[in-house]
Amino acid sequence: MFLFVGAVTVFGAAVRESVLTPGAAVDPRRLRLGRAVMAVATLGLGALMWGGWTWWDVVDAAYRGRMYRPLSTSAEAVESGGAPTLRLTIDDPAWRGRNWTPLLPDHGKIMHMFLVKDGDLSGFAHIHPTATDASAFDVPFPELPAGPYRIYADIVDESGFAQTLTDLVRAPEVRPVGEGLSVVGHDPDDSWSVLPPFGAARSDAYPMDSGRTMRWERAIDAVADQETTLRFSLTEADGSPAVLEPYVGMMSHAAVSRDDGTVFIHLHPSGSISMAAQMRFEQREGGRDGSPMSAMATAPVEATNTVAFPFVFPEPGPYRVFVQVKIAGTVETAAFDLDVTEN
Numbered sequence: 001m002f003l004f005v006g007a008v009t010v011f012g013a014a015v016r017e018s019v020l021t022p023g024a025a026v027d028p029r030r031l032r033l034g035r036a037v038m039a040v041a042t043l044g045l046g047a048l049m050w051g052g053w054t055w056w057d058v059v060d061a062a063y064r065g066r067m068y069r070p071l072s073t074s075a076e077a078v079e080s081g082g083a084p085t086l087r088l089t090i091d092d093p094a095w096r097g098r099n100w101t102p103l104l105p106d107h108g109k110i111m112h113m114f115l116v117k118d119g120d121l122s123g124f125a126h127i128h129p130t131a132t133d134a135s136a137f138d139v140p141f142p143e144l145p146a147g148p149y150r151i152y153a154d155i156v157d158e159s160g161f162a163q164t165l166t167d168l169v170r171a172p173e174v175r176p177v178g179e180g181l182s183v184v185g186h187d188p189d190d191s192w193s194v195l196p197p198f199g200a201a202r203s204d205a206y207p208m209d210s211g212r213t214m215r216w217e218r219a220i221d222a223v224a225d226q227e228t229t230l231r232f233s234l235t236e237a238d239g240s241p242a243v244l245e246p247y248v249g250m251m252s253h254a255a256v257s258r259d260d261g262t263v264f265i266h267l268h269p270s271g272s273i274s275m276a277a278q279m280r281f282e283q284r285e286g287g288r289d290g291s292p293m294s295a296m297a298t299a300p301v302e303a304t305n306t307v308a309f310p311f312v313f314p315e316p317g318p319y320r321v322f323v324q325v326k327i328a329g330t331v332e333t334a335a336f337d338l339d340v341t342e343n
Contacts, residue, residue: 004045011041068163071095075151075169077141084141084172088113088129088153090165095135103131104156107249109187111137111155114266116257118148118168121320124333125192126253129153142192146173152255152264164264189248191324191331198259198320199337206334211237214323214334217306222340224316230254230267231308232323232334241305247326252307255322263319267309313340 016026016034026034071092078087103110109128117123123144129137137153153165195201204216217231232252234242244251254267313319321336 004049007045008038008041012038069094070163071165073151073153073165073167075167077169077172078138080138080140086115086127086129086139086141086169087132088137088151088165088167090135102158104158104160106154106156106162109189109248111153112248112266113137113139113151113153114255114264115142115144115149115151115169115171115192116255116261116264116322117145118150118261120197121257121259121335122195122197123147123149123171123192124195124255124322124335125190126255126324126331126333127190127192128187130187139190140186141171142186142190144171144192145194146171150261150264152266154266164266166264189331191333193333195322195333195335198318201320201335201337204336206336208234208332208334210327210330210332212242212327212332213237214325216321216336222313222319222338223343224313224340225343227310227312229308230256230311230321231306233306234325234327235305242325242327243303244305244307245326245329247324247331251304251325252309253324254307254309256311256313257320257322258315259318259320263314263317265311267311269307269309316340316342 012034015037016030020026020030071090071094073088073090073092075086075088078085106112110131111129113125113127113129115123115125115127125142125144127139127142129139132138148168148170151165151167151169153167154162155165156162204218206214206216208214212234214232214234217233219231220228222228234244236242247253250268250270252269256265256267257263307323307325316339318337318339321338323334323336324331325334326332
């Protein structure tokens, strides 16, 4: 407004005083002419401002329309064959719009879903729903304690774009809780575990139900916005190194969650990038030999009891790290609690 008023007065002064000789007074005719020019300038500049404002609104709306927004979903527990089933439905209008693309399997799974018990983080599941139609995904409810659970579901579009769907669901009362695999209905790679409540797993050594021990080999304290490596090793009950087996295409899977659920990241030893997205990118680039994914696909699996995850904690606060490994055909889950400090 200051610039607008200043511009109008400049027009008026240009007509009134700019053509006068030094010391000459402004006559009434020139005063009237100055006022008329200022009125015309007000209308002209106002029209320009209105046009610019309208143009900007159109550009801004078009830009916002292309911005990524998380897809809205709805989750519920339904009965299917007499057993409780978790159904996640993508009910966002954009899902069926022209920008929708088919999903790309990641490690052979159309969706990787994680359940984390809200509040105390004492329940954790890594499950793989199947699509019942273009927007609904079903999976038998894991045998976890009843209560509210946060849902984090990773999907990859055919374009290679990876995203995580989020929601809340209340787990119903089911069979006695425990860790293991269900014989009927579940994907063979589904796993879940009942863990200590948040705050009770601050030790660097986590005792597994099998008698094995997972150790977090921490070198330094965790600091926000600072690159670090989360390194873990697993030993048998007698202290000898355990031999890890591949689990869903990786030697280990990890998940990092802030206690309030505002941060959740699914990690592999190669980082947080989706392998399906990386492979799609390499296909677009011509499938160059020597690429990381090509090397990973052909590299032999070496016996090891140690896994490491490159990571950057995005913000300070209390966190829990879930680490999943497979030994002798069984998936086991460990939990480690920590406080991340300000950089």
